[in-house]
Amino acid sequence: MLRAMRRVLDAGTPLPLQIGVNRGHVFAAEVGAVDRAAYSAMGDTTNTAARIMGKAPHGVLFAHPTVLERSRTLFSTTPAGPFPMKGKTVPVPVHSVGEETGTRGTGAGTALPLLGRDVELDAIRSNVGRMLMGDGGVVVVSGGTGTGKSRVVAEALAGFDVRTITVRAEPYGATAPYRVLRDPVRALLGVERGTHDEMADAVRSGVRRLAPELLAFAPLLGDVVTVSMPETPEVRSIEPRFRPDRIADLILRLVETTFPGPLLLRVEEGHWADAASAHVLARFAAEAARRPWAMLVT
Numbered sequence: 001m002l003r004a005m006r007r008v009l010d011a012g013t014p015l016p017l018q019i020g021v022n023r024g025h026v027f028a029a030e031v032g033a034v035d036r037a038a039y040s041a042m043g044d045t046t047n048t049a050a051r052i053m054g055k056a057p058h059g060v061l062f063a064h065p066t067v068l069e070r071s072r073t074l075f076s077t078t079p080a081g082p083f084p085m086k087g088k089t090v091p092v093p094v095h096s097v098g099e100e101t102g103t104r105g106t107g108a109g110t111a112l113p114l115l116g117r118d119v120e121l122d123a124i125r126s127n128v129g130r131m132l133m134g135d136g137g138v139v140v141v142s143g144g145t146g147t148g149k150s151r152v153v154a155e156a157l158a159g160f161d162v163r164t165i166t167v168r169a170e171p172y173g174a175t176a177p178y179r180v181l182r183d184p185v186r187a188l189l190g191v192e193r194g195t196h197d198e199m200a201d202a203v204r205s206g207v208r209r210l211a212p213e214l215l216a217f218a219p220l221l222g223d224v225v226t227v228s229m230p231e232t233p234e235v236r237s238i239e240p241r242f243r244p245d246r247i248a249d250l251i252l253r254l255v256e257t258t259f260p261g262p263l264l265l266r267v268e269e270g271h272w273a274d275a276a277s278a279h280v281l282a283r284f285a286a287e288a289a290r291r292p293w294a295m296l297v298t
Contacts, residue, residue, distance in 0.1 A: 002067065006097065009059060009060075016058035017058065018062075020049050021049060021062070021063040021067050022045055022052055022066075022067065023064065023066050023067050024044070024045035025045060026045045027042045028040070028041045047087065048085065051083075051086065055094065060096055062094045062097070064092070068095060071104070072103060072170065073170075073172075074100065074102045075097045075098055076099055076193065077096065079095055080094050114151060114152070120141070124139060124157075127294075131293070131294035132160070136289045136293050136294070137288055138295040139295070157296075162263070162294075163263055165255070165259075166266045168268040169268070169272035170272055174273070178224040178274065178276045180273045180277035182225055185221065185224045185225055185251060188258060189203055189210075189254070190209075191206065191227075196227065200227050203221055204218045210254050214253060216234040220243070251280055252284065252287055262294075263291075263293045265288075265295045267297040
């Protein structure tokens, strides 16, 4: 919901918009007469959402804190309020919601012991251990939603002390090129949120630090970290059909420089990866066979 509302605001519609988001139980039903009816949601949750919307300035998204607490996607937020609202005995706290900043972890840990899954645990541990010793390769853990994949993986990897990169895909990002890799590559380069020029400079500084011989190709990473950068002659000379592989080459070079030696790449919800990210991950899988890299995909 928050991502959808941000897209609406960021689209720059000609009419001024105010948006408020709330969560909770509602009454949902068809109301009206047989020949003139509408499907509607009613109740205190809906009314409060409307009042939160009314407090938002034009072009701003306001959300109740409980919405942000439940969101898998993280956003930059600024407290606004609390505001007195009709029907509420105490003022209601809200936050102004800005751009996306990352993805919240799945929180798969638990204090309870894991019972069973011994075959799966042994398979993951033995294969990942062998790969990190030099064989390299890919392990895929497949199963339906809620069958405990994340818990099994967390349990299997508990004894490994190895540098790890974690990427997470999600259904709402399946059509956005390089959405899965945006935040990990930003972290790799040391790119923090800032002005357009500041982020572009950080991309170039990161490439200069990690792979100075490839600095002329730094604008390729603008596609990945969603920062528009002017193309260099070297980038303009790349045929469009070769551009995805050149981007993958650059990312792999940065990873190799940053993480010499054994490396674990965890890909969560890999089936939701966008096509561009999936291409880079496939290149990583191929490269892993020649290095002490283990790729674990759920």
